[in-house]
Amino acid sequence: MTGRTLVTGVIGSDTHIVGNRILTMALEAAGYRVVSLGALTPAEEFVRAAIETAADAILVSSLYGQGELDCRGFRDRCVEAGIGDILLYVGGNLVVGKQPWPEVEKRFTDMGFDRAFPPGTRTDEVIDILARDFGARAEPVRSAS
């Protein structure tokens, strides 16, 4: 076990649960404790779950093209709730139509997400980057004793 807790879920009025479930299973297999909120999850529910479980990161999925609207103010919500420095990832079909990925990525990092992942990202890649980001934060794992 990594000793780290992650919150996952699909934000907004989005029912596409399959990719999120696969990601959740992969994260669990990688030793994370995962609080899986499932489909149709409002932004505030991610934040509440992260507070109560003292989560180390929130991984937001959005597949239906409206992620930009749903994710607006996500970091601000975290700041507001006292977990402003939590690691935030977002991934999926984040916008409608064909838009250059770097632009999309920038839009989400500007919103306060630490990383945005394009469609088709492999779970291994997420797990690698997560380990690296936690390592870079060099914060000792919260002890559960």
Place this chain on the structure above:
Amino acid sequence: MSDGGHALLVDFGSTYTKLRAVDLASGRIVGTGQGPSTVTTDVTVGMEQALADLARRLGGTLPVFRHRLASSSAAGGLRMVTVGLVKELTAEAARLAALGAGAKLVGTFAYSLTAEDVTTIEDLAPDILLLAGGTDGGNSAVILENAAALSVASIRCPVVVAGNRNAATEAKRRLEAGGKPVVVTRNVMPEFGKLDLEPARDAIRAIFIDRIVHAKGIDRAAGMLDAVLMPTPAAVLDGAQLIAEGIEGQGGLGPLVVVDIGGATTDVHSVCSGEPARSGVLVHGLPEPYLKRTVEGDLGMRHNAAAIVEAVGPARIAADAGLPAERVAALLALLADEVERVPQTPDEARFDRALARAAIGLAAARHAGTVETVYAVTGPVTVQRGKDLSAVTTLIGTGGALVHADDPADLLRPALADPSAPGSLRPERPRMLLDRHYLLYAVGLLRAVDPAAALALGLNHLDTLEEGCHARHRCVS
């Protein structure tokens, strides 16, 4: 089968001391008695009077009682404060646990307690404080901070710690350093979205028996009783559960809802899973307790009559009562002056009836879950929050307003599903029963020592107001 003999079941209420004498072999009431509530002076005085009343009704002598059990809601009830972390999560779980234990919630707090919160808690001077916060292995900072804040507070009451297990020992240490009696029990929310309320409920009940009964002076009646087992609302919930589930060899009535309308509050209890009755419904929010009690502190026939009128609007009360609006205002003023008043004119009776219907409808709607349609890209999705009571097969009404009504079924009907409010998941076609003899608490108490007799007592004395469509002979079409 029961071994026979008699049981005496006592409710030390806020106004009356009530007795029910039950024949254990038949599970029938043999007599009732009533005296004033004298908990604030000497509880035995009211008890003696109630016993004398019972003896008189039994022809002069009392049987030798095999069991003598009591519940209490006197001296303000079991006054509790709950503290959790996130309002919708552990703070809500703590609230549910306290209500399920039969408490009267006088304060609920979330997140870090401020100095003002602590002062408020000191002023409230609860009988028990329930401290939760954090899932197991989750947030421990806030529960520890709150334990430290409470440890220096002037409260003397026992604290039940039911939060993050990784912080429980330290929370206990901090509270004990401040001289607070502490009981640690399992977390009310061990994992995100999972409730485990029973250990906290049991801890609260144990403290009630060990300390509160003494603190409230009810133990003066110890020589007249075997035990004061629980707060009265907990006895009602226990009774409702037994009647729903039955015992081995004797089935109960199945999923049920109890609506108890009182002078100050309206309580609703449900015994059912509350899972969606229809398929394809997505459930959101906290899982719901199988045994759920809600208390509507703003819906009472006397102390909160004005609040009922305000909640539904005077026009609706006037229309339902068939009275002009000015008359409604005048009748309301009458009640404000005299909370003990019983209806004396036909107008007053009609007004009371409309009040009861409004309170019952609101209380049931607040207890029941809701569904709404969310339009996802893939099409509409039905999302449920709270308990789906639509398939509940039994609705039991109790409380003075119902018991004394000419048409209790009509009064109870607003608790049912309403086609004009399809989002409210209230019972659709339950059989409606009336607890005319006010014995649900007695069923709950007796259950502790003789479940078979307790079940028989409930089944024998609940009056059928209306068969539901779930009754097989009427549903076949």
